[in-house]
Amino acid sequence: MEVNDINMQSDNCEPDRAAHPGIFLCREAGKSDHQPSGRCVDFPVSVVLPAGGSGERTGLQTPKQFCSFLGRPLISYTIQAFERVLWIQSIMVVVAKENMDLMTDIIQRFQHRKVRVVPGGSTRHRSICNGVLALGEEGEGTSAVERPKVVIIHDAVRPFVEEDFLYKIAMAAKEQGAAGAIRPLVSTVIATTSEGYLDHSLERAKYRASEMPQGFTYDVICQAYQRCSESDFEFGTECLHLALQYCGTNAKLIEGPPTLWKVTYKRDLAAAESIVKETLSRSACIITGGSTQAVTLADALQKAVGALDVELDVIPDLMGDNARYLLKEWNFIQVSVNTSCLSEVEAMLGALEAANRALLHPLVVIWVHFSSMDELSVSGRVAEPAAIMDLASTAKLRNILLYGIQLHQSKEAERWERSVLRVAEIASALIRDRSPALVGQLLQA
Numbered sequence: 129m130e131v132n133d134i135n136m137q138s139d140n141c142e143p144d145r146a147a148h149p150g151i152f153l154c155r156e157a158g159k160s161d162h163q164p165s166g167r168c169v170d171f172p173v174s175v176v177l178p179a180g181g182s183g184e185r186t187g188l189q190t191p192k193q194f195c196s197f198l199g200r201p202l203i204s205y206t207i208q209a210f211e212r213v214l215w216i217q218s219i220m221v222v223v224a225k226e227n228m229d230l231m232t233d234i235i236q237r238f239q240h241r242k243v244r245v246v247p248g249g250s251t252r253h254r255s256i257c258n259g260v261l262a263l264g265e266e267g268e269g270t271s272a273v274e275r276p277k278v279v280i281i282h283d284a285v286r287p288f289v290e291e292d293f294l295y296k297i298a299m300a301a302k303e304q305g306a307a308g309a310i311r312p313l314v315s316t317v318i319a320t321t322s323e324g325y326l327d328h329s330l331e332r333a334k335y336r337a338s339e340m341p342q343g344f345t346y347d348v349i350c351q352a353y354q355r356c357s358e359s360d361f362e363f364g365t366e367c368l369h370l371a372l373q374y375c376g377t378n379a380k381l382i383e384g385p386p387t388l389w390k391v392t393y394k395r396d397l398a399a400a401e402s403i404v405k406e407t408l409s410r411s412a413c414i415i416t417g418g419s420t421q422a423v424t425l426a427d428a429l430q431k432a433v434g435a436l437d438v439e440l441d442v443i444p445d446l447m448g449d450n451a452r453y454l455l456k457e458w459n460f461i462q463v464s465v466n467t468s469c470l471s472e473v474e475a476m477l478g479a480l481e482a483a484n485r486a487l488l489h490p491l492v493v494i495w496v497h498f499s500s501m502d503e504l505s506v507s508g509r510v511a512e513p514a515a516i517m518d519l520a521s522t523a524k525l526r527n528i529l530l531y532g533i534q535l536h537q538s539k540e541a542e543r544w545e546r547s548v549l550r551v552a553e554i555a556s557a558l559i560r561d562r563s564p565a566l567v568g569q570l571l572q573a
């Protein structure tokens with residue numbers, strides 16, 4: 129499953145929009161928005177993210193919405209998916225009372241915007257209802273956002289949602305009063321007898337799975353919750369049903385992408401982490417410093433990495449127009465030829481930190497220490513492991529994973545090709561796995 133769009137943060141320096149027409153950056157540090165769909169929504173839209181559950185089916189102590197991967201809790205990925213959408217005015221996160229402080233800390237730590245936190249209830253419907261009603265009230269310390277025309281409701285444990293689909297749901301909800309995401313059924317639905325035998329099976333083609341996001345006009349969802357029964361609040365799982373039952377509003381159903389799945393079991397957390405890692409590791413840029421030997425190595429790596437599914441750009445530095453890589457790249461390979469000096473790496477780390485690029489996703493920086501054949505002195509041939517370990521320990525505190533690869537050029541063409549392939553394989557693995565365990569290591573190619 130490929131997720132087309134995990135929201136990437138970016139630098140807080142506002143790029144020239146003419147140069148980067150597709151990238152809208154928020155003024156807050158460390159946030160960028162994906163390439164927006166360019167659509168315009170001319171009515172206020174707010175979001176309710178129910179996150180008040182305990183996640184029992186994961187078997188974990190920590191509720192799944194607060195379980196972290198790549199250094200960030202699941203709910204932060206979902207919030208980011210919504211805060212990057214420019215036409216969404218506010219996000220109401222609904223959490224259990226005992227998690228209110230934790231949620232506030234997460235919002236502050238990851239600099240989330242447009243977010244308010246309200247207490248949930250004993251069931252999902254009670255939580256959603258609390259969130260919807262809070263939209264009509266001014267928040268503590270927040271500017272009075274306009275009462276929404278449309279409310280999007282989305283389980284906080286469904287992190288992979290894209291703007292284009294949100295737009296479809298919001299527009300359909302405005303027109304129809306309610307709209308919901310559906311997906312084809314994977315398994316056939318059957319009815320059982322009280323003794324646990326098959327009573328009958330449903331014709332799968334006639335049914336769909338109800339997913340999230342769902343959208344409602346504010347009036348419809350408020351009315352539905354004002355009129356529904358205690359039994360609905362206690363046992364219900366479907367907001368669309370409440371709109372039909374209590375408001376006579378027949379939801380427009382829109383088939384969504386497979387990315388709308390909900391994290392329910394422990395394995396789903398591993399799947400979510402794998403998807404984010406895959407999205408972060410599709411490309412890298414090699415900084416050569418302009419050295420001929422480094423360019424030669426970079427060209428050889430481009431050829432080798434082609435087989436390893438990482439798109440490589442080769443640039444001399446991160447200055448001028450190349451600074452755009454600081455805005456969009458997650459993986460950097462700095463080649464230093466015949467010198468153990470880490471000043472080039474230090475400068476890059478400084479630029480990445482200044483750009484607050486690692487706020488939401490861990491960055492990977494790989495220092496390739498390349499000893500070319502024509503280097504006579506030994507000093508330039510061996511990098512100091514302690515130096516890179518010290519630098520890496522500091523960088524890790526800022527969510528930048530620094531790794532080292534030592535490479536000695538060989539006169540034998542075959543041996544040299546094997547070494548280059550090893551650099552490519554090691555670099556691809558480091559980028560793909562983003563393992564904190566190998567940070568600061570000087571790996572031998």
Ligand SMILES: Nc1ccn([C@@H]2O[C@H](COP(=O)(O)OP(=O)(O)OP(=O)(O)O)[C@@H](O)[C@H]2O)c(=O)n1
Nearest residue numbers: 178179180181182183184185250251252255284
């Ligand atoms: N009282 C509740 C129960 C659930 N939810 C939220 O509703 C979403 C979907 O519910 P589900 O996947 O069932 O989450 P849990 O109830 O936490 O899971 P479990 O049933 O395994 O305990 C989740 O984001 C969950 O946090 C909520 O806001 N308030």
Ligand SMILES: O=P(O)(O)OC[C@@H](O)[C@@H](O)[C@@H](O)CO
Nearest residue numbers: 252283338339340365366367
């Ligand atoms: O039933 P759970 O609480 O696991 O999850 C809620 C789901 O039922 C819900 O998100 C969709 O079916 C759409 O209503």
